[in-house]
Amino acid sequence: MSRARPRIGSAVVMTLYLLFLMLPIYWLTNMSLKTNAEILSTFTLWPNDLTFANYRTILTDPSWYMGYVNSLIYVVMNTVISIAAALPAAYAFSRYRFLGDKHLFFWLLTNRMAPPAVFALPFFQLYSSVGLFDTHIAVALAHCLFNVPLAVWILEGFMRGVPKEIDETAYIDGYSFGRFFLRIFMPLIASGIGVAAFFCFMFSWVELLLSRTLTSVDAKPIAATMTRTVSASGLDWGVLAAAGVLTILPGALVIWFVRNYIAKGFALGRV
Amino acid sequence: MAKITLDNLAHSYLANPKGPEDYALQQLDHDWADGEAYALLGASGCGKSTLLNIISGLLRPSQGRILFDGVDVTDAPTAARNIAQVFQFPVVYDTMTVRENLAFPLRNRGADPAYIAERVASIAAMIGMEATLDRKARGLTADAKQKISLGRGMVREDVNALLFDEPLTVIDPQMKWELRTQLKSLHHDFGHTMIYVTHDQTEALTFADKVVVMHEGRVVQIGTPEALFETPAHTFVGYFIGSPGMNLLPAEIEGTTARVPGGTVQLGAAYPGLQGKVEIGVRPEYARLLPDDGSGAGLPARIRRVEDVGRHKIVRAEIDGPSGPLPVNVVAPEGAGVGLDQTRLHFDPARINVYADDWRVEGAAA
């Protein structure tokens, strides 16, 4: 019964798996640091002719870097709207029973299951008709389709873990609902709010179909900028790779900040 | 069943302990006899769980050895030690039936099915779960689950030792009493070496042959319940065992007389050569309050409060100390009257213990 052996086995498994995860990302990074000539002419495992020109192209050209700004704007807007709307609803689901609550909860979840492809065209028409086409708020609202149900679901899970006695004590102490919610309840589920915000950020950031359909110039997300520039300029692999690397960075930063909550967060408060 | 020897054992959770304060478990040298039931008693954080984990093999001590029947098992993993353990909260295999849970330790060791069936039946009878044997463990109440854990711990007959880590915390009081009695009779019948960790003195005193009292990482006394009561080796034992705990009064001792605040007290023995902080300790059971008979015997005292706890009364009194009143507790036996005229406090000289720097000093013949 040696204790060391299984640990070595685990280390091998994890190393192989992380290698599998990192290799494609490494390859992208590798390409982003090469010149197009090197990419196309020789096959090298690391840049022979290290260059930051691809990044310079992106960071100096507004049509590129505004894509990042646009993406970040609508992602943040969506996160704020989703959480703000989901908080009271999640509280209602976790604390009260009311007419049709179970059906309503499932119906909300069904929106998380709705394929964006189904909604792309109607969204386009809806937002065009109300004059919101190509605005950040349009994308932010469209992403609420799947983020609000998710936020309600996650927050409800966390709120269920807070004993009801806390609410009752606060009301006995003369707190109004609003003051109780802001001062006492929200701090208690702060980690849940963080997790829900993380997921909203994540799903809004990675989505392309809706954000591409609902924007053309002013609010065009970076992901869409990438696809269009590629088709136009043909084979500028270096810039494409650099743009790709830059889209990974915000996610990596967010993960770094929430790394200690990831495990619990992924369990959606239900463990 | 085995004798457990703790040889020069100590443990620190720090990598490089500097002084004694860094040790969760101070150096320890003891033989725990084969087939005895021990209780490890102490407040939380006193190191009793650390000691248990070292015995069960979950922790490797930072120094010293642990031997089962003279065989060094310090580096042996838990599975090789052939022990059984019952944890503070129920550990059951939720997806198995009660029967499968009880059979699990035997089945894993490849025991004969007929033998397994027989053991499971007798354990089920003991924990009173024959009726629920074929139910899934998931969905049972916390006490039922804990009973399964107890049963799984006892199902093997050949274990070196049975360890209990505060196993009755989640059991309701009525059931607690019953289970403890069953454990005790089981110990009589099979003679396992048992180690029972608890912070509840009643549990410790009723269960164990020997109680090991721990305080701040140190074993302060190992003794029978009677010894802990009559001659606590450390002021902590006096305070921790008994309810209320032992009365302690600062004293200066000359010959067989102790000068304490308010007067002098006659002792049963002489204590020459005392050093450090000297105190006398008297159990409330050996103190009496009597009316002043004018002879000047006893210490002047005032009654503050009387608590009637059923069989006897606890009198909360106080005497005047150098810096404010000192509380003294007296247990008035059943039927004895308590009145405000009882202003003199008397101690039974033979039952007074003397402590220097918190450790008990044996008296010399007077």
Added chain:
Amino acid sequence: MNDKTVNQKAWLLVLPVLALVAFSAVIPLMTVVNYSVQDTFGNNQFFPAGLEWFEELLASDRMWNALGRQVAFSAIILAIEVPLGVFIALNMPKRGAWASVCLVLMSLPLLIPWNVVGTIWQIFGRVDIGLLGATLAELGIDYNYTQDFYAAWATVIVMDVWHWTSLVALLGYAGLQSIPDAYYQAAKIDQASRWAVFRYIELPKMSGVLMIAILLRFMDSFMIYTEPFVVTGGGPGNDTTFLSIDLVKMALGQFDLGPAAAFSLMYFLVILLVSWVFYTVMTTMDAREGRK
């Protein structure tokens, strides 16, 4: 669950969500329903078409083929990602700096925009400039995901495994983290085998979160669009044209609004049906857990 108080005013708290979702889900869905029963010759002139589109769609091979490919895809990736994710979760370090590193690196693919995931694999698999493609070509394997059916499917599946296995692993890991040490110690004392520890301790504790993982993976794989679209564009031929890709082709490419709308509704219904089954199983399991 049963200690909730009945309070119809709770509807007020749900109102903002209802308004938001009504705007972003109900109105568009009504549009879809509307289209599905109308026909148009352009110029925004519509006339009722009854259930014609539904009948036409059900009679044609197009949707059935896409549905078949979709079911096959979802089944394959679930069959790979769930066991693999559980296996990875079991091998993750329990605590310490190394655990944080694993968590961060594993989450990374989850936060990459989906078209970038596609781009990464598009590049990675290219025979001329991609590490994977070039290596396979070097080994003498004929690999070209734009031409060959098997290569295209393999690429799309490996990409999805790369992208999403970590989600299953992280959920499983969260489940494992909630198992107190005493269980493992008890198992050691009982001399349980590694398999028994997994079967009787770890799997039951993970089952709840694994249901969430399977539900999420099913829903998302069933809606997959961007990644395969970027890599294979639905090809070669229609070999990797999954439901969403086909739908977008129909709606935005050919502007066949009626059939596309009918397609959408049936697509949505299939997802709803399966998810409802999952959800019901999950809540029953939750309720059973809660009864302890």
